[in-house]
Amino acid sequence: MAPRVTNLLGTPRDDTHYPDTMASDESGYVERLYRAHRERLFRVAMVVGVAREAAWDVVHEVFRDVLAHTDRYRAAENIEAYLVTAAVHTARRARVAAKRRESRPLDEALDAPTGPQSGGADLLRGLPEPEATALLLHYQVGLSYSEIAAVMKVSVRHVETLLERGRAALRTRLDPDDHPREP
Amino acid sequence: MADDRDDPIRTALDRAWHRAAPTDEDLAAMDAQFRSMLAANASTRRAAANARRTRVLLAVGLAAAAGVALVIRRAVLDRQAPAMAHHTAPRETAPAAPAWAAQVVSPGGRMDARDDDGGRVALVHEGTVEFSGHHRADQGYRVRIPSLDVDLEPLGTRFVVEVTATRARVTVREGVVQATCHRGARLSYAVLGAGDVAEFPARCDDTGDAALALYRMAQRFEGDDRAASRVSLVAAVEALVARHPTHPSAPHARWMLGRARCAMGDVGEGTRALREAQQRDAHLVGDVEAVCRAAAERAHDAGR
Known part of the structure; x- marks a missing residue:
């Protein structure tokens, strides 16, 4: 059975009708990846701490890269992990770029006045990229330490360190009273 | 066991993950961006294929024409030699491309100096150009930043463009300015309202596509x-x-x-x-x- 997807208005419909521009095999591949992973990558961007509209842009940027380097993505052993890693990287870069901008960015200027913003979703905001990536790959993608090490191209020992640092940072955020600062 | 100790972490991450779920609005915006990207990609590929074909035809045509011209020239020179004295004029160097980063286009043509009482506005090297209310897009006024392939069109508005050698910053004081980027075959837009500040080229190649601009x-x-x-x-x-x-x-x-x-x-x-x-x-x-x-x-x- 063909997968059900959501159209521009959120109404379920058949994947085969969307869109007409999908002529080539390559575009079809990117389309399938997009359908399967857009929501996940949006969540990754939000959890890392970018604004809603910047999260749209993160998804856009990642899939623009997929379209430009389809072969690289096809060769990835674990495409989900690869995309999540790319999304964390893009989101972090977006945050840094936004901070560097002296003037008020267009994104903020055009933010909708109503509607959900981060709403506490940005748990990993400010965490270093390697720690955030390791935490997401472990807890959300469900990879083992050795699988994370393979994706991040680091040693298993380093993955353990990253996860431990990430957890420690989160524990402090979750319950700051339990982790008083050293005098 | 390690996982038991980590439960609060997993719970917190799951909760954040749940809160980060996209709304229908988010999905609609992302879909619109994605569709525009695919359409632009297809269009770019078509343009590239056409350009390749044109280049090949042009090369073949030029080679043939050059061959014919050479044969004719040799024939003429053979007839005129040895009386003819060759002289080769030193070739003039083409003037360097203008260094300005922004130009104002008016109905009467390109303007070269700022003048507040209508019409004459700035051709900017580095500095500031200010558009006031009487420079309207429907009268043909617009600002081009050629090196960035950006057009700025005011809709009865006041805005300021500050340009450096590499960037242009647009501040909109009143009304609305439509910014159009021409990136190869891709057209993208950003619509800026009063109080907005946008920087180019940064806005040109990230989120400026039409659907997103309109959605926002x-x-x-x-x-x-x-x-x-x-x-x-x-x-x-x-x-x-x-x-x-x-x-x-x-x-x-x-x-x-x-x-x-x-x-x-x-x-x-x-x-x-x-x-x-x-x-x-x-x-x-x-x-x-x-x-x-x-x-x-x-x-x-x-x-x-």
Whole structure:
């Protein structure tokens, strides 16, 4: 059975009708990846701490890269992990770029006045990229330490360190009273 | 066991993950971006293929022409030699491309100096150009930043462009400015309202595509209390749609335009725009009267 997807208005419909521009095999591949992973990558961007509209842009940027380097993505052993890693990287870069901008960015200027913003979703905001990536790959993608090490191209020992640092940072955020600062 | 100790972490991450779920609005915006990207990609590929074909034909044609010209020249020289004295004029060096980063285009042609009483405005190397209300897009005024392939079109507005050798920063003081980027075959837009500051080229190649710009504009419209600004925004969408009726994002833009009209209380125009959008894109489904009513109620609830 063909997968059900959501159209521009959120109404379920058949994947085969969307869109007409999908002529080539390559575009079809990117389309399938997009359908399967857009929501996940949006969540990754939000959890890392970018604004809603910047999260749209993160998804856009990642899939623009997929379209430009389809072969690289096809060769990835674990495409989900690869995309999540790319999304964390893009989101972090977006945050840094936004901070560097002296003037008020267009994104903020055009933010909708109503509607959900981060709403506490940005748990990993400010965490270093390697720690955030390791935490997401472990807890959300469900990879083992050795699988994370393979994706991040680091040693298993380093993955353990990253996860431990990430957890420690989160524990402090979750319950700051339990982790008083050293005098 | 390690996992037991980590439970609070997993729970917190799961909770954040749940809160980060995209809304229908988010999905619609991302879909619009994605579709525009695919359409632009297909168009770029077609253009590249055409350019390759043209280059090959041109090369073959030029080679043939050069061959014929050489044969003729040799024949002429053979006839005229030895009486003819060759002289080779030193070739003039082509003037360097102008270094300016922005130019103002007026109905009378390119202007080279700022003049506040109409018409003559700045051709900028590095510095500032200010557009005032009487320089209107409908009269043919616009600002081009050739090195970045950006056009800025004012809609009865005041805005300032500050340019350096590598960047241009646009500050909109009143009304609406439509920025169009020409990146190869890709056309992308950003619509800037009063108080916005945008930097190019950064805005040109990340999120400036038409669907997103229009989508954000509609959001802005719904939150904007200033009647003049609302009218300007709707005018900007209408101008954009009229200029690019076959752009992949045009139906989506019409849809937003319809909602905007309904929110302004113009139910007839609003439902007409919504229906037109549906006729052009089968993905835009739903009862247009209900959509129109919802937009109007939302505006009414917001006290407008």
